[in-house]
Amino acid sequence: MDRLVIDHVSKHFGKTAALQSVSLQIGHGLFGLLGPNGAGKTTFMRVLATLLAPDSGSMRYKDIQWGKQPERVRNILGYLPQNFNVFKNISGYECLDYIGVLKGLRDKKQRRAQIETLLERVNLTAEAHKKTGHYSGGMKRRLGIAQALLGNPEIIIVDEPTAGLDPEERIRFRNVLREVAAGRIIVLSTHIVEDIEATCSSVAVIKKGIATQFDSLSKLAQEAAGHVWLWKVRPEQAVDLQSKVNVISSTTTEDHVELRVLAKESPSREAIPVSPTLEEGYLIWNQR
Amino acid sequence: MESKVKMPSLRLDIRNMGGLFYLPFIMMLISAAYVTIHYSGYNDNQNMLKYIRHDFGVLSIPLVSIWIIGLFQDFVETKGKEAILALPYSSTHSGIMRVLRMSLLYVVIFFILFVFLVIRLLPGHQLILLSDICLPVLSVLYFAALSFLLMMIVKNSIVCYIIIGVYSIFLYMTRGAFTFGLYPFQWCFPQPNFDELRCTVILLIASVIGLYISQKIFQNKEFLLK
Numbered sequence A: 001m002d003r004l005v006i007d008h009v010s011k012h013f014g015k016t017a018a019l020q021s022v023s024l025q026i027g028h029g030l031f032g033l034l035g036p037n038g039a040g041k042t043t044f045m046r047v048l049a050t051l052l053a054p055d056s057g058s059m060r061y062k063d064i065q066w067g068k069q070p071e072r073v074r075n076i077l078g079y080l081p082q083n084f085n086v087f088k089n090i091s092g093y094e095c096l097d098y099i100g101v102l103k104g105l106r107d108k109k110q111r112r113a114q115i116e117t118l119l120e121r122v123n124l125t126a127e128a129h130k131k132t133g134h135y136s137g138g139m140k141r142r143l144g145i146a147q148a149l150l151g152n153p154e155i156i157i158v159d160e161p162t163a164g165l166d167p168e169e170r171i172r173f174r175n176v177l178r179e180v181a182a183g184r185i186i187v188l189s190t191h192i193v194e195d196i197e198a199t200c201s202s203v204a205v206i207k208k209g210i211a212t213q214f215d216s217l218s219k220l221a222q223e224a225a226g227h228v229w230l231w232k233v234r235p236e237q238a239v240d241l242q243s244k245v246n247v248i249s250s251t252t253t254e255d256h257v258e259l260r261v262l263a264k265e266s267p268s269r270e271a272i273p274v275s276p277t278l279e280e281g282y283l284i285w286n287q288r
Numbered sequence B: 001m002e003s004k005v006k007m008p009s010l011r012l013d014i015r016n017m018g019g020l021f022y023l024p025f026i027m028m029l030i031s032a033a034y035v036t037i038h039y040s041g042y043n044d045n046q047n048m049l050k051y052i053r054h055d056f057g058v059l060s061i062p063l064v065s066i067w068i069i070g071l072f073q074d075f076v077e078t079k080g081k082e083a084i085l086a087l088p089y090s091s092t093h094s095g096i097m098r099v100l101r102m103s104l105l106y107v108v109i110f111f112i113l114f115v116f117l118v119i120r121l122l123p124g125h126q127l128i129l130l131s132d133i134c135l136p137v138l139s140v141l142y143f144a145a146l147s148f149l150l151m152m153i154v155k156n157s158i159v160c161y162i163i164i165g166v167y168s169i170f171l172y173m174t175r176g177a178f179t180f181g182l183y184p185f186q187w188c189f190p191q192p193n194f195d196e197l198r199c200t201v202i203l204l205i206a207s208v209i210g211l212y213i214s215q216k217i218f219q220n221k222e223f224l225l226k
Helices: A041-048 A070-075 A092-102 A108-121 A137-149 A167-180 A193-199 A217-224 A235-241 A278-287 B010-039 B045-060 B064-071 B081-085 B096-121 B129-154 B157-174 B196-219 B221-225
Strands: A004-013 A016-026 A029-034 A056-061 A077-080 A155-159 A185-190 A202-207 A210-214 A228-233 A247-252 A257-262
Touching: A004 A041, A016 A041, A016 A056, A016 A202, A029 A041, A029 A193, A041 A155, A041 A185, A070 A077, A077 A137, A077 B081, A092 A108, A092 A137, A092 B010, A092 B081, A108 A137, A108 A167, A137 A155, A137 A167, A137 B081, A167 A185, A167 A193, A185 A193, A193 A278, A202 A217, A202 A278, A210 A217, A217 A278, A228 A235, A235 A247, A235 A257, A247 A278, A257 A278, B010 B045, B010 B064, B010 B096, B045 B096, B064 B096, B064 B129, B064 B157, B081 B221, B096 B129, B096 B196, B129 B157, B129 B196, B196 B221
Parallel strands: A016 A210, A029 A185, A029 A202, A077 A155, A155 A185
Antiparallel strands: A004 A016, A004 A056, A202 A210, A228 A257, A247 A257
16 A cells, blocks of 8 residues: 655754654555644644655655655645635635646536535535635635545645534534545644544654654553543542642532543542543653 | 646636726726816817826726736735645746736726727827837836735735835836836826836836746745745
8 A cells, every 4th residue: 555654854944843853654544643732733734735845854655756746746635724715705616616727627527527526525515606705614624625635636634624613513524534535645633632533543643843653543542551540539529639630531420520530650549540542642642 | 637737717816806806997997987088178189198198097007916916815815825835736827927917908908998098089199109008018017027026025915005005106206216217107107307218128127027036936835835
């Protein structure tokens, strides 16, 4: 299977190291890039999209080299940035038509057929002839993914796609991503663990420009193995404990509160060790 | 995916400009209407051409900037421009060729109205190649090149409009003083000390240089991203 190989890619802005020797191997399907704000995710996505040239390192997919053939890369790439707010005066359909031309889809009939299929796929057929300036945030993202899919690219880069969306739109967007992932590479960057959990099969975590790849989500979750405790306490005790231990979540039942606590050692005799979630694995990794 | 690219359609470029497309067009129509109404029945044939050029041209020539600036808003200014910059478009077709196409359309509309005014108010007058065609065409092209360049450097349409506006007012108020012949109002508000041919050549050279530099910047996606 063809893999996207990123080999020791570094990028600096002045004295700030945005990416430090990032090495990843990404196969087909949805790949998540998880990290806090300012970790270097967007810089990485822009380097991948050939918008920024790395200071060192290389990237390749099949026989295509990023540094040597950026034009070829752009031909196999679809990119949805964090904000997709372009072509506000034309309709969604016209926007896709415009982008289709810029992508080199010369045959008018084929281009239009593809646009209609994509609009249906992202559930925008009914709104296709509305000005994009009047679209909601969720509709803009869906139009964004449709434009990224135009021309059937082999690699799609999606940067923070669900930030600011309501839960319904978020679920809809994740479903679209899952549907289109077959047979291609989708790199999804986000700081929302839930997005990764719901869509991706493998993940890398990035912090201060340094990335670590995990073959599966469970491997990242296992980073917190032995560090997560379930502690049943009385409601009045729970309030007290919030400031004393690292409580990740709490569930209130009829007569007690279940706290999930992150700690290297058992916080109490009553606390029992439990299997960590992806979010807990990420939190532990991030605290290192 | 096919690898060959072409220019986006003129229709979509125009539609994407929204109301900005109509503004210069309306201003040109208003200027033409004003000239027609104001000078109907005037018998001053000697100065009529001067009046037409001034009253029609002073506003019409720099207004091409509105079209050119509007043409590049999505490439350099809007949130999400990365999505466009990452596309495999041809820089030449999406950059300089779109500027030239839009300028050509502008010049055609400009000349239709200008010729109409001349026929209506100065019947029998023959247009002179240098004075009536080359000079106004290059004046329009100069403003188009300047707008393209400003948009590439400043990446903010409002700031570009302000710069072009202030620059145009300065040129008009000083009547081209301190410009060493780089005076795009020579056709409509001539500086008597300037030679028309020299002015035309200077405008041509400045436009070509402006277009060349703008196109080079347009090719630099990393710069446009900033």
